[in-house]
Amino acid sequence: MQRWLKFVKYLPDFGIEPIVYIPENPTYPLLDENLIKEVSEKATIIKQRIFEPYGLASFLSKNKTKKISSGIIPNKKKQSFIERTLLWIRGNMFIPDARIFWVKPSVKFLKKYIQENNIETIITTGPPHSVHLIGLGLKKQNNIQWIADFRDPWTTIGYHKALKLSKNSAKKHKDLEKEVMNSCDQLIVTSPTTKAEFEQITSKPIEVITNGYDVENVSKKPMDSKFTLAHIGSFLSERNPRILWKSISELVQENEEFANDFQLKLIGAVSKEVLETINEFRLENYVNHLGYVSHNEALQEQRSSQVLLLIEIDSEATNCIIPGKLFEYMVSDRPILAIGPEHADFKNIIKETNTGTFFTYEDKEALKSQIERYYNQFKQNTLQVNAVGLQKYSRKKLTEHLTKLITHNS
Numbered sequence: 234m235q236r237w238l239k240f241v242k243y244l245p246d247f248g249i250e251p252i253v254y255i256p257e258n259p260t261y262p263l264l265d266e267n268l269i270k271e272v273s274e275k276a277t278i279i280k281q282r283i284f285e286p287y288g289l290a291s292f293l294s295k296n297k298t299k300k301i302s303s304g305i306i307p308n309k310k311k312q313s314f315i316e317r318t319l320l321w322i323r324g325n326m327f328i329p330d331a332r333i334f335w336v337k338p339s340v341k342f343l344k345k346y347i348q349e350n351n352i353e354t355i356i357t358t359g360p361p362h363s364v365h366l367i368g369l370g371l372k373k374q375n376n377i378q379w380i381a382d383f384r385d386p387w388t389t390i391g392y393h394k395a396l397k398l399s400k401n402s403a404k405k406h407k408d409l410e411k412e413v414m415n416s417c418d419q420l421i422v423t424s425p426t427t428k429a430e431f432e433q434i435t436s437k438p439i440e441v442i443t444n445g446y447d448v449e450n451v452s453k454k455p456m457d458s459k460f461t462l463a464h465i466g467s468f469l470s471e472r473n474p475r476i477l478w479k480s481i482s483e484l485v486q487e488n489e490e491f492a493n494d495f496q497l498k499l500i501g502a503v504s505k506e507v508l509e510t511i512n513e514f515r516l517e518n519y520v521n522h523l524g525y526v527s528h529n530e531a532l533q534e535q536r537s538s539q540v541l542l543l544i545e546i547d548s549e550a551t552n553c554i555i556p557g558k559l560f561e562y563m564v565s566d567r568p569i570l571a572i573g574p575e576h577a578d579f580k581n582i583i584k585e586t587n588t589g590t591f592f593t594y595e596d597k598e599a600l601k602s603q604i605e606r607y608y609n610q611f612k613q614n615t616l617q618v619n620a621v622g623l624q625k626y627s628r629k630k631l632t633e634h635l636t637k638l639i640t641h642n643s
Contacts, residue, residue: 243632245275256283325402332363340370358382365413381417424578426553445626446560454537459496463538470506471546480601482514535565545573547594555579
């Protein structure tokens with residue numbers, strides 16, 4: 234959501250008039266009312282009521298439905314019957330996703346709007362990839378210029394395999410993915426790895442526009458008095474770095490001073506499996522779980538933390554994932570401690586901007602040494618970052634890149 238909130242904010246600065254189509258009555262697992270203030274006054278917002286099945290699924294289990302819709306999929310071995318059922322329904326009855334019922338009424342509504350208002354270019358952004366099917370329908374009926382923005386991959390994203398797809402369902406996903414990519418005029422992706430993947434599917438032009446940071450006025454909080462390792466955002470089951478918990482556990486046992494100073498700060502939804510693993514390593518007494526907070530509060534917590542944790546699933550499928558929070562981390566003036574797959578795209582960004590350190594899931598001793606190094610700097614009051622080359626990741630600079638694609642394709 235923030236990606237396009239910010240693009241829309243800056244598009245008028247480059248002579249582009251944004252018209253944003255949104256559902257009038259959506260079901261979302263998380264809401265941040267404060268971000269409404271950032272909606273550009275220069276944007277035209279059009280709405281239509283839609284139907285989606287998450288409300289019906291809530292009758293089975295409201296809590297489990299909310300977690301699945303927000304991307305928190307339980308470990309396969311620990312899934313309940315209801316969770317397995319919801320995942321099967323989600324994967325096989327709603328293709329490509331549970332927003333499929335947006336498509337037909339949206340195409341009908343927007344076809345008329347586009348013709349009456351002489352719209353030159355449409356941009357769809359997914360997931361949900363049903364939004365791309367709206368673009369596909371409009372392309373067929375209006376022959377309009379269409380840019381498809383993929384914030385995440387479609388069939389190669391990590392949770393896709395967890396949807397218990399039948400052979401026919403998996404084929405349908407692949408077929409729709411291919412049709413969308415070969416029907417649009419331009420693709421935008423958020424990482425080099427995704428671009429390389431998509432180039433195996435289509436010959437259409439593909440441009441990388443990463444997520445980024447905005448210049449935001451955030452009221453300052455005092456720096457945490459504890460040596461805080463902070464994770465901001467959803468902490469998924471598969472994003473559960475045992476080497477991190479083991480390293481911290483050993484430092485707690487070996488160094489009484491470290492044990493007295495240390496705190497693990499968790500902000501956002503945290504899976505049951507992650508909390509259970511933290512308990513397994515006897516770190517529960519060091520946890521400060523603040524739960525979900527507003528975007529502004531999250532920024533405050535980032536900037537008052539000592540070290541920021543960036544964790545990605547250890548899988549080849551996640552090499553392409555560059556978490557949106559990375560860019561906010563990068564301008565928080567706090568060191569990043571990142572763990573992910575060896576060829577993760579975000580590894581290169583952290584290295585080129587000098588904003589932190591990166592470790593694979595095999596680098597346990599090096600990770601432990603780095604935590605100890607950060608702790609010693611904390612004690613000496615020298616824990617800081619000397620970032621370089623951040624400007625190209627500013628939201629306004631990225632919007633300028635987007636503008637060139639829009640005007641080129643118009």
